[in-house]
Amino acid sequence: MTGDKTAPISxxxxxxxxxxxxxxxxxxxxxxxxxxxxxxxxxxxxAWLKTDHGMGHGHANAIVAHVRAARTAD
Structure with missing residues (x-):
């Protein structure tokens, strides 16, 4: 049996x-x-990522959410 056992990134x-x-x-x-x-x-x-770095809302929110989730997992 073959196949990729890694879960897709979500x-x-x-x-x-x-x-x-x-x-x-x-x-x-x-x-x-x-x-x-x-x-x-x-x-x-x-808002800072959007204003100072020209990032779109979804991308900025994804980064902040990821960092905050990692902090609470520690």
Whole structure:
């Protein structure tokens, strides 16, 4: 029996390839930038990504949600 046993990427991380392609930076850069602002409210960080980095709402929200989920999982 053959087949791929890896689960497809879902949730916020599913946006990461498109974010890298669209905004020209590795996802680890975006995650680090958001991690540095982890003490701010979710939507404030989303707004910052949109305003200062020209990111679309869905992409910005996905990064912030991913960082926050990782923090609560620790």
């Amino acid at each position: 949730g916020p991380a599913s946006y990461f390839p498109a974010i890298e392609a669209r905004y020209g930076r590795p996802i680890v850069d975006w995650l680090a930038l958001v991690q540095d602002r982890a003490d701010l409210p979710h939507m404030q960080v989303v």
